[in-house]
Amino acid sequence: MAACLDAVQAALAEVMDAPCWSLSTRELAELTCQAGHAVTAMAELRLRLIAAADVADVGAANGATSTTGWLAHVDRARRNDAAADVRLAKALDTTCEATRRALLLGRVNPAQALVITTALTDLPGWIGEAKRAEAETWLLDHAAEFGPDELRLLARRIWEVIDPDGADERDGKLL
Structure with a gap:
């Protein structure tokens, strides 16, 4: 692992002074996205x-x-x-292997991963693994379109995924 991190740091040192002004808008867009995935x-x-x-x-x-x-x-x-x-x-x-993998693959960013893991961690202990996995998948799917703030709002609706029939009753009790 140390060799990998050393190689990453060495590669970044190679481009440390590389000018970005000469890149086309297309190159800038692609490289910015690529850098985001690497991050x-x-x-x-x-x-x-x-x-x-x-x-x-x-x-x-x-x-x-x-x-x-x-x-x-x-x-x-x-x-x-x-x-x-x-x-x-x-x-x-x-508990959130699918989210870890999505982070590794650049499908979510750390802020989105924190929203997802917090939502799943906050679920009551009696929620089974299958329902937790279903909720995690649902949040990961929405993370492809929404940032952390919007995802946090969607996470509040997680009961509609876990227990669609009981979601209205649960919302009524919260009021």
């Missing part, structure tokens, strides 16, 4: 490493009180952002 693939790898670091208790091994604390320190990030990364990493590692 999401790197995000998936990073999240996979964070999940493994959490299991191995890397934070404590490095003098931090938690993986979140350690990650906030090494990334020089806000603690809330580090906590969201750890939550997302754990969910992708344990």
Whole structure:
């Protein structure tokens, strides 16, 4: 894995000073999309490493009180952002394999993945695996068209996927 990351960094160093002004609008559009897919693939790898670091208790091994604390320190990030990364990493590692794979393939971005995993994690424990998988697929399908904000609104309607007959009754109780 280290060799792969070294190769990525070396490849990026090769184009560090490459001018973009000479690219056509078509090239700019294609390369911007391609770079976005590469970023999401790197995000998936990073999240996979964070999940493994959490299991191995890397934070404590490095003098931090938690993986979140350690990650906030090494990334020089806000603690809330580090906590969201750890939550997302754990969910992708344990219960949301389809979302992890979609992130790796560039079908979703990290913000969309966080919305999906949060929606699935917030489901009650009595929801079976088949219904969870159905809900995850439904959200992933909608992620192809909608950004994280719209996807969050759709996630609120997840009961219509899990229990179409009981969704109206559940909504009535919420009112």
